[in-house]
């Protein structure tokens with residue numbers, strides 16, 4: 001139960017103690033303050049020519065850095081022949097290192113950490129991206145370029161991939177060496193570690209899955225052989241960084257980019273088991289309910305993470321289709337230690353804060369995922385920028401904090417105002433709230449009150465324990481002389497806002513509360529509130545009582 005007059009910070013600390021997403025976590029030698037990770041997100045805004053991270057990228061990552069938070073960089077080309085996405089940054093030149101250095105410094109200045117995601121696109125490329133070189137793959141699969149929809153971003157727009165060729169076994173050490181060099185450059189650029197992109201149908205994934213790997217040498221055939229390339233690359237990265245600052249990202253059962261495997265369960269169990277020997281910082285697992293950047297199996301539980309948790313011994317980042325509540329649930333359950341957010345993070349520069357405070361999220365705009373300027377990139381608003389200004393009252397220091405919540409209510413309210421309903425149902429909703437409040441606060445009839453409050457009631461209040469039980473317990477803890485007088489009440493769509501006074505509970509001043517309630521199917525389902533001491537005429541600096549002379553009739 002939260003105490004009255006606790007500061008917002010105290011309340012949040014208390015709430016956070018109960019929320020695993022905001023408990024510190026160790027990855028390798030790094031202690032993170034929370035577990036809301038920014039997923040790797042290709043955004044094609046590097047400076048051209050040269051794939052150089054410039055000012056725009058600096059602004060974007062700085063916006064998204066948070067105290068104790070981890071960012072995984074967008075896929076970053078390890079070599080010119082590994083390029084496959086126009087505008088993606090690289091780590092194969094000194095200019096690129098200098099550009100990244102500015103970014104990692106800015107992220108560190110905000111107390112954040114950043115891993116670089118190393119990327120070779122393999123067959124998913126086009127000769128206009130590789131300086132004319134034929135894209136490489138474990139094996140030649142002509143259907144890949146013949147049947148695929150245009151999927152490679154090039155200087156002249158989206159095109160079909162070029163025909164690829166199979167890597168000769170003698171070329172493989174050279175590619176592993178490219179990864180090693182990029183890992184070295186990542187170190188020079190000030191990153192905190194490196195993550196191998198081994199998902200989504202790029203080179204390491206092409207070796208892993210047997211739909212794309214038909215080799216008959218030491219890199220094809222058995223699960224052991226198909227995993228060899230990935231393990232050699234990880235080993236090269238570990239030779240630069242040590243195991244505990246290296247990570248791998250895999251997509252068990254992933255089908256993006258025409259990928260398939262005859263037995264993904266056996267394959268990825270083996271990979272996770274073999275990775276144990278490196279003592280990695282983490283394993284990053286994309287759930288198969290996500291195909292690249294699209295949710296294809298709504299409602300599917302995080303199955304890959306649950307399975308690999310049984311095998312992999314170090315930390316796990318789960319990714320793919322997580323919402324704040326399902327992220328909390330998987331960390332709480334113990335199947336993952338951290339959760340990466342992709343689309344939500346690109347649209348919400350302050351995502352950890354929004355999740356922490358239960359604030360509404362901006363929607364993402366798919367049309368600007370891979371465009372080239374600041375639109376849909378650095379212009380997604382921070383929550384603070386969306387606020388319409390702060391309330392303040394010198395007699396009510398809590399008001400400033402409360403305003404934060406109050407304001408979030410209004411935004412949530414606006415977002416929901418789209419739920420159009422008739423004036424008739426709005427007046428019914430108002431009557432329902434008045435009756436519900438009277439039953440609970442004045443009559444103290446808890447059994448009757450249950451009829452008005454949904455069992456799944458969500459309470460966004462900072463000062464009340466969660467759920468219907470939290471609210472009922474609070475009222476039970478207050479003397480029976482409590483009296484609630486409603487003042488103003490308004491309704492719009494499925495929301496009702498009521499302004500009222502609590503008195504008679506043994507405090508020198510009354511409390512004034514503004515509550516916003518959402519009604520669904522005739523019961524109260526969601527609730528936001530602000531509460532503060534009432535300023536009387538005597539105690540008011542402006543010589544005006546807080547609510548005029550006639551509040552509450």
Ligand SMILES: Cc1cc2nc3c(=O)[nH]c(=O)nc-3n(C[C@H](O)[C@H](O)[C@H](O)COP(=O)(O)O)c2cc1C
Nearest residue numbers: 039040041042074075293320321322341342343369
């Ligand atoms: C615009 C965009 C770019 C992406 N780029 C990458 C990338 O560079 N590397 C990678 O491993 N995954 C990439 N992904 C996949 C995301 O990291 C993530 O796995 C996916 O969006 C699912 O997570 P979500 O449901 O939280 O968005 C990208 C996704 C999106 C939406």
